[in-house]
Amino acid sequence: xxxxxxxxxxxxxxxxxxxxxxxxxxxxxxxxxxxxxxxxxxxxxxxxxxxxxxxxxxxxxxxxxxxxxxxxxxxxxxxxxxxxxxxxxxxxxxxxxxxxxxxxxxxxxxxxxxxxxxxxxxxxxxxxxxxxxxxxxxxxxxxxxxxxxxxxxxxxxxxxxxxxxxxxxxxxxxxxxxxxxxxxxxxxxxxxxxxxxxxxxxxxxxxxxxxxxxxxxxxxxxxxxxxxxxxxxxxxxxxxxxxxxxxxxxxxxxxxxxxxxxxxxxxx
Numbered sequence: 001x002x003x004x005x006x007x008x009x010x011x012x013x014x015x016x017x018x019x020x021x022x023x024x025x026x027x028x029x030x031x032x033x034x035x036x037x038x039x040x041x042x043x044x045x046x047x048x049x050x051x052x053x054x055x056x057x058x059x060x061x062x063x064x065x066x067x068x069x070x071x072x073x074x075x076x077x078x079x080x081x082x083x084x085x086x087x088x089x090x091x092x093x094x095x096x097x098x099x100x101x102x103x104x105x106x107x108x109x110x111x112x113x114x115x116x117x118x119x120x121x122x123x124x125x126x127x128x129x130x131x132x133x134x135x136x137x138x139x140x141x142x143x144x145x146x147x148x149x150x151x152x153x154x155x156x157x158x159x160x161x162x163x164x165x166x167x168x169x170x171x172x173x174x175x176x177x178x179x180x181x182x183x184x185x186x187x188x189x190x191x192x193x194x195x196x197x198x199x200x201x202x203x204x205x206x207x208x209x210x211x212x213x214x215x216x217x218x219x220x221x222x223x224x225x226x227x228x229x230x231x232x233x234x235x236x237x238x239x240x241x242x243x244x245x246x247x248x249x250x251x252x253x254x255x256x257x258x259x260x261x262x263x264x265x266x267x268x
Contacts, residue, residue: 022138136161
């Protein structure tokens with residue numbers, strides 16, 4: 001499961017999506033995620049799914065690599081779907097004890113499952129096609145107006161970038177520790193859920209120590225390079241919009257318009 005987590009990992013490539021301005025990609029992901037909560041019909045998910053399929057095709061990221069990121073949340077996905085399927089009031093189709101299968105439950109189960117899947121794969125597409133440095137610059141530019149109110153925009157963007165960069169590092173460290181513990185007889189795969197959680201304790205302690213050590217090393221490295229925040233700093237590669245970025249914004253606006261028209265037509 002550790003190897004299947006794709007959030008925070010960057011997939012090396014030179015596709016059109018990789019070359020887009022990171023500010024466009026951050027805004028696009030935010031609009032996409034918000035749109036998933038703004039319609040009440042399955043046809044809306046169909047439009048959102050087609051839009052994601054277009055972005056995935058242009059990004060050249062393998063579909064299997066993106067779907068792999070759903071494995072860690074498979075239990076949460078099944079649990080959420082089961083709750084909505086068996087405990088939603090409405091027109092009863094099948095009933096056994098406290099379990100009550102309804103038409104509304106089936107619809108809500110499909111609705112929530114599609115939303116959760118699109119949320120995860122849509123979020124992972126941002127980090128798969130954007131480096132941590134690009135994300136830092138994009139967040140700093142987008143949050144720039146908050147500087148007028150004294151907000152530490154550069155520091156917040158830096159912390160988000162470091163957090164994203166540490167995700168694959170900590171996952172790799174966790175995998176190494178697990179293999180080392182398993183070579184000494186530890187068992188992380190057999191037994192029930194509580195037994196597995198109890199066996200994770202010998203894993204968490206060295207992982208916490210390793211994360212603390214890496215954080216201290218990073219702090220010492222930044223201090224040795226006289227890092228003192230974003231005041232007066234310049235960019236080696238400043239962000240500039242290209243014609244393809246304006247076309248990307250146009251496609252994003254078109255997606256929102258189509259989504260609104262389709263959902264309103266179905267509602268009527």
